[in-house]
Amino acid sequence: MMLRPVQMTEYAGREGLADMQELVQRTWSPTSRLHLGDLAWERASNASRSAGSWRTAVWRDGGQVVAWGWLEQPGHLLMTIDPARPELADVVVRWFRETAEGEQLAAGVLETEQHLLDALVSAGFRRDDAAPYFTHHWISLDALDKPVVPDGLSVRPVRADEAAKRAAVHRAAWSDVQPSKMSEESMATVMSTWPYRSELDWVVENEAGEFVASALIWLDEQHQVGLVEPVGVATAYRRRGLGQVVNLAALHALREAGGTRAVVCPRGDDGYPQARALYQSIGFQPGSRTLHLLLG
Template sequence: MTISLRTPGVDGLAPLVVKLGEWQSDDGPVQLHPGDLGWFWRFGVDRAANAIRVWERDGELLAIGMLDEPDLLRVAYSPDALQDEELNHRLFDDCRDPERGVLIEGKVYVEAPMDALVQELFTKDGWIQDDPWQPLRHPLTEGLEQSALTIEVIGPETASERTALQRASFDGSTFTDERWHAMAAGTAYAAARCLVGRDEQGTVVAGVTVWSAGEGKPGLLEPMGVHRDYRGRGYGEAITRAAAAALRDLGASTAFVNTPSSNIGAVATYQAAGFEPLAEVRDQYRPA
């Protein structure tokens, strides 16, 4: 048996959302979540399909990769395949050779589970660890109450409030109403929610999107933002608590978020909302 690489196409996306959910575990490695694919879906279903690579052996799906950018591949593994030598060597070779249609030439990045064998292969080949990211997880057992904001679930008629908040929270954001509707039409969004928080004057000051991976699986916050004119008032903590509560209501076992370790403010906000830091994770990159 040999490992094959393919791009699944639009019709193949829905089964991959399910598989990514099945691979999530509170005891397993931090890795690509169905919500990551769901958030990418805002660019349209065709672009989402074109960004996916899957590795299989004899019809068995072993790894799923998503090109967040042409130079950044994020990979999830089947729990039994983290140390599979044939898979890891094939994935390593595919990432090294631009002719194989995974990563481009020059400086490129790969995000893979820290305990996957491919990490060792990249290191031996001279790849370098990038700056650390801080995963955090909430147990969803307590500490979900908040009183600073009035929380609303966004639907098609109110999408503009969510997209406007995103643009007011992140410099350079390109999140538009059209992209919200593209995201909401995706398979992953069937188990997701967009929330906004209003202050006492009724102004939308914070927002978040939460993604379920299925009953009893860890859910994801991606993304969370506070309007740049309303920071420093506890709204980030409040919307994060609301997000965790929404994931609990969706049946999640825990709530998970990932942010650059250098973003000290974000890390502090998540911890204030009851999230506990896990071991840091790092991409590896090949210098240009």
């Protein structure tokens, strides 16, 4: 049987997210690198800072999206290919090599995405095992511990009018190495991006009304799987168990919303073991890891 020719559409900037999410959700399995929440968070939270340099290409067979490639950085490729059309991986990698800028081209896949890995290796990419990597961690929602909130603090979901405070706690938690650029505008973009749900965006609040920890979960209703992304605790409130508290509260809310399991993707190497230790203390179990590949 001859396959019909596919049609490519290229996007610049923020466009193309819905097409990308459509394919990710339709083809998702536990062996997939990306959850539709990954795309929602990465593209919404970075839209005001990075969208000007983004290049995205989407391939369609008729009206159905069957492949896409995204230069999330000028020389770094993320892609999703319908497993039923593995030959398109070669097409996307070729587009990447013709389009990308920079002296060193790189790509990231999950080790279980063999159809993507084969295309990259055939094009001359090699594994960089010295690079940081991430490990998918999984938890079933049928036997969650209850969060124990320390005295003087409370835990609750975010309200729609609290983008400024929600951005502030993100900055307080993610400014260790360099100042976070999360603004109220960027957080408002996140909160307006499908499939964001405020009832799955949880915070720990102190007596002064400040948010001091947060955990956001993105629910794929079709697969009943929630992605935990991101989680943070303000530096002044660390080592008090608030990472566990806010995660467990959000996971309970995910179960109430119809989720049956959750996935989170912390660093798997020993360069930053703290996040992995937190999730494993809650009950997440490690699964597949990501691979970083370089051209040449």
